[in-house]
Amino acid sequence: MAQHVRGVIARTKNAPVELTTVVVPDPGPGEAVVKVQACGVCHTDLHYRQGGINDEFPFLLGHEAAGIVEAVGENVTDVAPGDFVILNWRAVCGQCRACLRGRPWYCFNTHNATQKMTLEDGTALSPALGIGAFVEKTLVAAGQCTKVDPAASAAAAGLLGCGVMAGLGAAINTGGVGRGDSVAVIGCGGVGNAAVVGARLAGAARIVAVDIDDRKLETAKKLGATHTVNSASTDAVEAIRELTGGFGADVVIEAVGRPETYQQAFYARDLAGTVVLVGVPTPEMRLDLPLLDVFGRGGALKSSWYGDCLPSRDFPMLIDLYLQGRLDLDAFVTETIALDEVEQAFERMHAGDVLRSVVLL
Numbered sequence: 001m002a003q004h005v006r007g008v009i010a011r012t013k014n015a016p017v018e019l020t021t022v023v024v025p026d027p028g029p030g031e032a033v034v035k036v037q038a039c040g041v042c043h044t045d046l047h048y049r050q051g052g053i054n055d056e057f058p059f060l061l062g063h064e065a066a067g068i069v070e071a072v073g074e075n076v077t078d079v080a081p082g083d084f085v086i087l088n089w090r091a092v093c094g095q096c097r098a099c100l101r102g103r104p105w106y107c108f109n110t111h112n113a114t115q116k117m118t119l120e121d122g123t124a125l126s127p128a129l130g131i132g133a134f135v136e137k138t139l140v141a142a143g144q145c146t147k148v149d150p151a152a153s154a155a156a157a158g159l160l161g162c163g164v165m166a167g168l169g170a171a172i173n174t175g176g177v178g179r180g181d182s183v184a185v186i187g188c189g190g191v192g193n194a195a196v197v198g199a200r201l202a203g204a205a206r207i208v209a210v211d212i213d214d215r216k217l218e219t220a221k222k223l224g225a226t227h228t229v230n231s232a233s234t235d236a237v238e239a240i241r242e243l244t245g246g247f248g249a250d251v252v253i254e255a256v257g258r259p260e261t262y263q264q265a266f267y268a269r270d271l272a273g274t275v276v277l278v279g280v281p282t283p284e285m286r287l288d289l290p291l292l293d294v295f296g297r298g299g300a301l302k303s304s305w306y307g308d309c310l311p312s313r314d315f316p317m318l319i320d321l322y323l324q325g326r327l328d329l330d331a332f333v334t335e336t337i338a339l340d341e342v343e344q345a346f347e348r349m350h351a352g353d354v355l356r357s358v359v360l361l
């Protein structure tokens, strides 16, 4: 029997979000219904609301979540009712060329639920990033559920479902930060600060955090940055070079998504160093670089997709580190809020007041 639950939707472009009744069907083959316990508020939810992703309104927002599997459909073997899971927005097929070539984060056939959640009048909802988790219960593909140790708090676990994983993975997976490396992180919001934590976990000797907001730099320092640079008043590239013996960093992680910070990242790395781009630019942005610098500096220019993570490999491992006290996910939860406070959370996010607001259900 379909269930009627409360959820947060964006009905039309740029209208404030609404708390309304969402109809969740029983799980069909390969699907699961998850009782959501926590869901972080991410920039992408705001982009959906603003019509910046596509115009398939109404959207069921929220995609950074953890909860308990309530029911599964036919042919579901990896998760069962009662399992504590983190939801992911890229459940990979394991069979396409990208998967077979060992790059599943570029999978061509990621799985989402086949059935649609709807409004009470039958209008189909578009779930944000194929999830939709600002809702008491959500319908997803079973492959979007990764079982982790239930001892973890739902608020912390959910963060691995998007922004924090993007930052951790940019350092650990894409950047391949190693013991003794020098790392610079440009932009220390939720994503950049997670990259700081990832660099520290990976054994970086020196971690330079760069931002234009001193509040973010203070957090970066608490999370493991060895040096901070406020680039509103200081030249970021020169400061990073100075702090790395005149060379530049082995790995520079860009977590803003603007041409000037992409450019800083490019020049702040050591010769043959790696630049990891995790900040998402807008379609009109351009980067203008002398080709000789591209050629002459060598190394690698990489972008990082969802932290190049493999949920089944990375989520349980990171939750173990969290439970051992080696990965402070709680530091990213600035505030916990109720389902009807998402709109205010967008405002605080926009003002730069929070790393993450997390809805608890």
Ligand code: APR
Pocket (backbone or CB within 6 Å): 043, 163, 166, 186, 187, 188, 189, 190, 191, 192, 210, 211, 212, 213, 216, 231, 255, 256, 257, 258, 260, 261, 278, 279, 280, 281, 352, 354, 355
């Ligand atoms: N130089 C340095 N830092 C900057 C600059 C700049 N020119 N402009 C903004 N920042 C800082 C902000 O002060 C903020 O701390 O970048 C940070 C951005 O953080 P958030 O707005 O919290 O965004 P976050 O969730 O961390 O995501 C960052 O990564 O995955 C992408 O889509 C995401 O593009 C976004 C980026």
Ligand code: ZN
Pocket (backbone or CB within 6 Å): 042, 043, 044, 045, 063, 064, 162, 163
């Ligand atoms: Zn997100």
Ligand code: ZN
Pocket (backbone or CB within 6 Å): 092, 093, 094, 095, 096, 097, 098, 099, 100, 104, 107, 108, 109, 110
């Ligand atoms: Zn695939």
